[in-house]
Amino acid sequence: MLIHIFNGIVYGALLIVMCSGLALIYGLRRVVNFAHGALYMLGAYIGYSVATHSNFWVALLVAPAVLAVLGVALDRWGFRLLQDRDPLTVVLVTFGLLLIIEDGVQTFWGKANLSVPAPDLLATSLDLFGTPVPAYRVGVVVVGAAVALGLTLWLRYSRAGLFVRAASTDPTTTAMQGVNTDALSATVVGLGTALAGLAGVVAAPFLALSPSMSSDVLIDSFVVVVIGGLGSLAGAFIAAMLLGLIQALGAVWLPETSMLLPFLLMAGVLLWKPAGLAGSRT
Amino acid sequence: MTSRKLSTWTLAALAVGAATAFGIGSGTVLSLLTQATIYALFALGVGLLLRQNGMVSFGHALYFGSAGYVVAILMQTRAVPAEAALVLTIGGLTLVAFVLGLLIVRVPGIAFGMLTLALGQMAFLTASRVRGLTGGADGMTVEWPSTLFGVSISVLTRPSVMLLVCWSTLVLVLFALALLLRGRFGGITEAVRDNEERARFIGIRTLLPRAGVYALSAAVTATAGVLSALNTGFVSPESLHWSLSGVALMMVVVGGTGALWGPAMGAAVYFLAKDLLGDHAQHWMAIFGVALIVATVFAPQGLSGLLQQLARRRRPASAPAAAEPGPAAR
Amino acid sequence: MSDYVLKTEDVAIHYGGVKAVDGVALTLERGQIRGLIGPNGAGKSTVIDAITGRCRLTRGSVELAGEDVSALGVVERRRRGLSRSFQRTSVFGQMPVRKQVELASHKMGAADSEADADEVLRELALDRLGDVIASDLGYGEQRRLDLALALVGRPTVLLLDEPMAGLSVQESHDLAKHLQALTTRRNVSVLLVEHDMDVVFGISDEITVFELGRVIAAGKPAEVRADRRVREAYLGSAA
Numbered sequence: 001m002l003i004h005i006f007n008g009i010v011y012g013a014l015l016i017v018m019c020s021g022l023a024l025i026y027g028l029r030r031v032v033n034f035a036h037g038a039l040y041m042l043g044a045y046i047g048y049s050v051a052t053h054s055n056f057w058v059a060l061l062v063a064p065a066v067l068a069v070l071g072v073a074l075d076r077w078g079f080r081l082l083q084d085r086d087p088l089t090v091v092l093v094t095f096g097l098l099l100i101i102e103d104g105v106q107t108f109w110g111k112a113n114l115s116v117p118a119p120d121l122l123a124t125s126l127d128l129f130g131t132p133v134p135a136y137r138v139g140v141v142v143v144g145a146a147v148a149l150g151l152t153l154w155l156r157y158s159r160a161g162l163f164v165r166a167a168s169t170d171p172t173t174t175a176m177q178g179v180n181t182d183a184l185s186a187t188v189v190g191l192g193t194a195l196a197g198l199a200g201v202v203a204a205p206f207l208a209l210s211p212s213m214s215s216d217v218l219i220d221s222f223v224v225v226v227i228g229g230l231g232s233l234a235g236a237f238i239a240a241m242l243l244g245l246i247q248a249l250g251a252v253w254l255p256e257t258s259m260l261l262p263f264l265l266m267a268g269v270l271l272w273k274p275a276g277l278a279g280s281r282t
Numbered sequence: 283m284t285s286r287k288l289s290t291w292t293l294a295a296l297a298v299g300a301a302t303a304f305g306i307g308s309g310t311v312l313s314l315l316t317q318a319t320i321y322a323l324f325a326l327g328v329g330l331l332l333r334q335n336g337m338v339s340f341g342h343a344l345y346f347g348s349a350g351y352v353v354a355i356l357m358q359t360r361a362v363p364a365e366a367a368l369v370l371t372i373g374g375l376t377l378v379a380f381v382l383g384l385l386i387v388r389v390p391g392i393a394f395g396m397l398t399l400a401l402g403q404m405a406f407l408t409a410s411r412v413r414g415l416t417g418g419a420d421g422m423t424v425e426w427p428s429t430l431f432g433v434s435i436s437v438l439t440r441p442s443v444m445l446l447v448c449w450s451t452l453v454l455v456l457f458a459l460a461l462l463l464r465g466r467f468g469g470i471t472e473a474v475r476d477n478e479e480r481a482r483f484i485g486i487r488t489l490l491p492r493a494g495v496y497a498l499s500a501a502v503t504a505t506a507g508v509l510s511a512l513n514t515g516f517v518s519p520e521s522l523h524w525s526l527s528g529v530a531l532m533m534v535v536v537g538g539t540g541a542l543w544g545p546a547m548g549a550a551v552y553f554l555a556k557d558l559l560g561d562h563a564q565h566w567m568a569i570f571g572v573a574l575i576v577a578t579v580f581a582p583q584g585l586s587g588l589l590q591q592l593a594r595r596r597r598p599a600s601a602p603a604a605a606e607p608g609p610a611a612r
Numbered sequence: 613m614s615d616y617v618l619k620t621e622d623v624a625i626h627y628g629g630v631k632a633v634d635g636v637a638l639t640l641e642r643g644q645i646r647g648l649i650g651p652n653g654a655g656k657s658t659v660i661d662a663i664t665g666r667c668r669l670t671r672g673s674v675e676l677a678g679e680d681v682s683a684l685g686v687v688e689r690r691r692r693g694l695s696r697s698f699q700r701t702s703v704f705g706q707m708p709v710r711k712q713v714e715l716a717s718h719k720m721g722a723a724d725s726e727a728d729a730d731e732v733l734r735e736l737a738l739d740r741l742g743d744v745i746a747s748d749l750g751y752g753e754q755r756r757l758d759l760a761l762a763l764v765g766r767p768t769v770l771l772l773d774e775p776m777a778g779l780s781v782q783e784s785h786d787l788a789k790h791l792q793a794l795t796t797r798r799n800v801s802v803l804l805v806e807h808d809m810d811v812v813f814g815i816s817d818e819i820t821v822f823e824l825g826r827v828i829a830a831g832k833p834a835e836v837r838a839d840r841r842v843r844e845a846y847l848g849s850a851a
Binding site: 032082086087088089091092093095096097098099100102103104106107215219222223226230259260262263264266267270271 | 338340385386388389391392393395396397399400401403404407408411524525528531532535564565566567568570571572573574575578579582
């Protein structure tokens with residue numbers, strides 16, 4: 001029982017890392033990044049390559065960095081150029097990007113399932129209230145918590161964070177106040193995609209790398225972000241944990257229906273409150 | 283377009299279909315054309331939703347695949363004669379879509395898209411896991427009886443006949459939709475699409491028309507699903523996957539929604555391109571991803587919109603005509 | 613028993629801490645034009661929103677021809693003959709002019725919606741632009757289209773929110789004349805929010821003055837013009 005709750009928390013932590021990126025990008029740019037899952041996958045595969053040639057810890061640094069650069073490019077030549085267009089246009093572009101990245105990954109790394117071994121330091125098991133749990137997974141939870149805490153503090157107390165919150169609420173006035181919204185945008189989107197990449201690398205040792213991993217996690221991410229309220233980080237954190245636990249516990253008790261629960265939850269929330277639980281704007 | 287012109291075009295199209303179906307000898311080509319026609323119908327449903335409601339569905343494969351599965355299950359249980367099963371499937375799914383529509387069309391903006399994605403995936407996962415009912419990931423065969431509407435199944439599944447059936451269905455559906463959208467329903471749904479608030483202020487109750495369009499789009503896509511089940515005799519979870527919805531959406535964007543037949547054109551381009559790509563077809567996802575991006579950014583009115591613009595330039599216009607709306611009219 | 617075509621009693625609209633409208637009472641008689649004037653942000657548009665059902669009342673009631681419509685939605689009120697135009701032009705962007713005006717007429721239950729639409733389009737000098745897609749119209753033309761959508765279908769009560777904004781002097785003049793004709797010929801009642809004082813004082817039978825969500829004066833134009841509070845708040849002592 002405990003192990004299932006623990007696994008739920010682990011997956012929830014992963015979703016936190018993943019979805020905070022999605023929420024950040026939406027919050028600032030009002031764009032639902034359909035390519036987010038593909039970016040996660042790309043991060044995982046890049047991590048795999050780096051890890052097999054050097055080690056996991058380097059991968060943990062390199063993959064998010066590469067994804068950050070990609071994010072900045074995406075913002076500069078994608079979101080910013082299209083910001084005056086119909087919002088659907090950008091979404092479709094990210095969807096096209098998703099197709100391109102998926103193809104790229106398949107071409108470069110093939111369609112076989114790959115695996116990344118956990119780093120030696122964490123390849124042991126720890127004792128959690130009498131139940132042995134893989135140390136690596138505990139590490140994942142730590143990363144999730146660190147991201148959640150870090151982002152919250154950053155948004156609350158840093159100048160950049162203040163600007164992000166301001167720009168999320170009112171981009172025009174913020175720009176008029178002399179805040180460099182372009183640089184801000186690049187930072188936030190880069191951060192968002194870096195988080196997706198980080199999630200990918202972190203996920204690699206305990207979830208297999210496969211061509212379908214992007215869509216699996218994308219759907220879950222959408223569910224989280226929608227339930228939490230589009231653009232709300234706090235909401236995303238809570239919803240991520242909720243989803244992680246539902247998936248893990250549901251798989252044990254109600255295997256047939258557990259996979260439907262997230263969608264039903266999302267559908268329910270959207271119908272009752274189209275803006276999500278915590279979000280105030282759609 | 284006047285009724286007379288519409289009827290003429292329809293008859294001409296049917297004639298072309300017959301000529302092609304019986305004129306082409308190659309089974310492979312006929313088969314490819316049939317597939318393209320089925321996808322054109324699928325994309326037509328997605329395009330209808332976008333054109334009349336301004337809403338994007340990322341999960342219309344829900345109706346495409348479900349149609350196949352419902353038909354397959356009905357055939358398996360032999361609960362009703364095959365002809366009735368076809369009608370029940372399309373009619374039933376349309377009804378379900380209407381009720382669902384009443385709930386989900388209220389969800390604004392991109393949240394609607396995400397919801398459709400979720401619903402589609404839900405269906406996909408259900409079909410993949412519930413082995414007992416749907417055969418799970420392996421799919422299930424559709425046990426067609428020996429005759430359908432009086433025609434022997436072996437005749438019906440001949441490539442040329444199959445193409446004729448699918449093409450005729452596509453043409454007739456287009457005809458019916460064009461007639462329907464000319465009238466009040468078309469005007470009302472366009473008004474709601476353009477400015478929902480003002481629509482209410484001129485006295486339109488906006489929920490029913492939007493749910494109606496959603497149901498109609500589901501009906502069209504479900505018809506494509508039924509034809510597909512007839513064509514291949516088989517249905518699998520892939521027919522419910524979001525990537526299939528994505529392909530249909532891409533056809534809609536590339537083909538454009540200014541003209542009702544835009545999505546059908548998009549389907550034609552997709553299949554033509556896939557065929558021409560040959561070896562490079564391995565990378566079709568990337569290529570179509572690029573096509574989607576290019577189309578969305580540089581030609582939001584799609585190929586059909588471009589063609590219409592060209593046609594208008596040739597004809598000296600009597601009244602200034604506007605460029606057709608982008609991927610979604612607000 | 614009220615003879616009023618429209619009556620509001622103690623209408624209040626509060627958004628969180630903001631009291632956009634706080635206790636407004638208005639009446640409108642058949643065939644009357646009542647002008648609503650006041651500084652920007654005084655709550656005039658919000659009152660129109662309240663009367664049409666666009667926003668929920670925090671307090672108070674709205675009556676149409678003696679019937680309490682406070683609980684009814686926008687569509688139901690429209691079907692009872694209430695019609696409004698918008699301060700920020702609100703038309704059907706991708707539809708041709710004539711098609712949308714005819715649709716509006718039809719939805720109002722007009723017996724011959726085509727003839728009705730044609731008549732209104734002619735009155736607003738839009739008849740030659742019938743086939744033009746709304747988004748291709750110029751600003752002034754779009755404003756007139758917004759008005760056309762409100763005028764069509766023989767409404768009994770017209771709420772016009774700054775209809776003259778964006779119109780030329782001649783167009784304003786013509787519209788003012790048209791409104792007067794509507795009230796005398798068809799007994800249409802009009803609530804007119806406007807900043808153009810010449811128009812308001814020229815055609816209104818009565819005027820209500822707003823400030824900060826409240827009515828500070830109401831009465832015949834001459835009375836209102838002479839009212840000290842109104843001059844201080846809005847008109848300036850030179851008026």
